[in-house]
Amino acid sequence: MSGLPNPLHWLHAAVVVLMVIGLYVVVARGNLIKKLVGLGVFQTSVYLLYIAPGKVFGGSAPIIAEGITVYSNPLPHVLILTAIVVGIATLALGLALVVRIHEEYGTIEEDEILDRDGPA
Amino acid sequence: MMHREAIPRVVVKLLIPFLLLYALYVQFHGELGPGGGFQAGVIVATAVILYGLIFGLAEAKRIVPPRLIEVLVPLGVVIYAGVGFAGLLAGGNYLDYFVLDPDPVHGQERGIFWVEVGVLVTVSSTMTAIYYAFSGRGR
Amino acid sequence: MIDALIYGALILLLIATAIGMARTRSLFAVVALGGIYSFLMALALLVLDAVDVSMTEASVGAGISTVLLLGTLYLTRLHETLPIRLSPAPLAMSVITGLALLYGVVHLPPFGDPSTPMHRHVAPRYLEDVVRETGVPNAVTAVLASYRGYDTLGETTVIFTAGIGVLLLLRRRRRQPSDGKDKAGR
């Protein structure tokens, strides 16, 4: 790897760190609610990774007004707006599944669920 | 637990009309500033949730009955899809707004308006339905 | 340039919050920290000029998702059983994924550069023609509802489907009371 030449690249790199934390929580923690929270962290880091390159120095929010010439890119905003909606839908459905799993198994820990399923 | 939550009750009573009014502002000002159907829908749902939190779920269900919510959830999608079919009927493509009005720019504005209304209806009712489902389920 | 500074500070705070969330075992505290996280995220999005996205994240994060998580906590339990320790295999996997992404990030254009292809290609068309074609000054709303109306139709359908799914999962009466509840309402 050639290293990060421009200090402004570090802003993107920091978002990757956020993503790694989210991924780690999803994979490593056994609690289903914690997993969903980690999924949320992962999702929001993706939002930043999309929107950060759309920012233009000296630019303004993409709402056309008199006397403003430079706007940030509106396209990532549209995509991420949809992604947030899908994100909250995922969260709600996932939490509903967690509730049902807890009712059936009496636990929301992954390994305990697997234990209960194992012998049967 | 005497005089349960008198202060939150009063303040929430004051806040909820502002929330609903503000949701309307966000909805209809969404073409000129930040906002739109989705944000307004979430704010409407928030007002219902706040009411349910403070005054109890049964009270919230009395004011916004679940039957109404169950009608509204698909209604929003139907409105959105209906805008598309309106474009078809007017002789254009699906979701083509230019043909909705003799003046194409007005057609666009009309199409965007109804689409946002559809999004508002779906989002607000779905969020309320999800809240009802979660908080209505006994342990 | 000052935007880059504020954004950088907010990113650091976000990383700190995410680490705090990963290290906390009380799920209740995780929900409280999650509220902080979405506040900071909305701020970062605002600094990046994404006003519509910031508003959505604000209303979703501060309003709905906290309530949903709390509702689930009420119906399930409040603490993780596993102790917090670094598990090596998932850590290695996540770090390797992160390194691969970092390799890609090096080749992204630097933050705030106006001369990159993504700012020259599609976006100027929208920004220049949006008022003339649709009469709506908010480019995000116009693209969302008009130019890419199909996407938003799909998005609305996704919300609809999620609502139906939640109702199907949670509306039915429970058949038999299952054991193993933890009644500690803390």
Place this chain on the structure above:
Amino acid sequence: MFAAAVAALVVAIALVLVRGFLGPTVYDRVLAANTIGTLAVGLMAAHGFLNDRPEFLDIALVYALLNVLSTLAILKFFRFGSLGDPEGIEPPPTEPRR
């Protein structure tokens, strides 16, 4: 000047965030979350002025209105153990005078 306000608010957020991590009780964390919400409102307003487009205060308004929801939800949950519990059925203790 606006930059100074933004800097002060970011520093304040960072300090309160530390309390959010340390917070021995959950109430400390909720207090930190609520405070950060208010600071975020100020930061949004100041940032609008910093960028010469202060008309985006709508987001700050959404925050000011919704910040109280999550706090009240958490505290309601804590006092009564549920959201939208049957205790709300009984009539309010006193009719608010207005």
Place this chain on the structure above:
Amino acid sequence: MSLIVDTASWLLILAGGFFCIAGAFGILRFPDLYTRMHAAGVLDPFGVSLILAGLMLQAGLTLVTVKLAILILFLGLTSPVACHALGRAARHRRLKPLLAAKEDR
């Protein structure tokens, strides 16, 4: 005239920033929840409202000022309520004040 307004808004913003940081230090350093809530009271509606008032002076008589005024109103309305509910919830859960007199415990 504009110099006076500028100076006034400067002063308000500086005071607001000072109160915000002071309140944040209080939240960080005070010994228990109840004392921290006092510090939050300095920061929460007061410091931020001062900053918003300073911004109001900068904005002049526009819609922005009206929005800022509404913002100050809502902050003044909601954050004491949140604080009140927080204190009551903590009290309800028998969280003891660290510095309370013996008979209050």
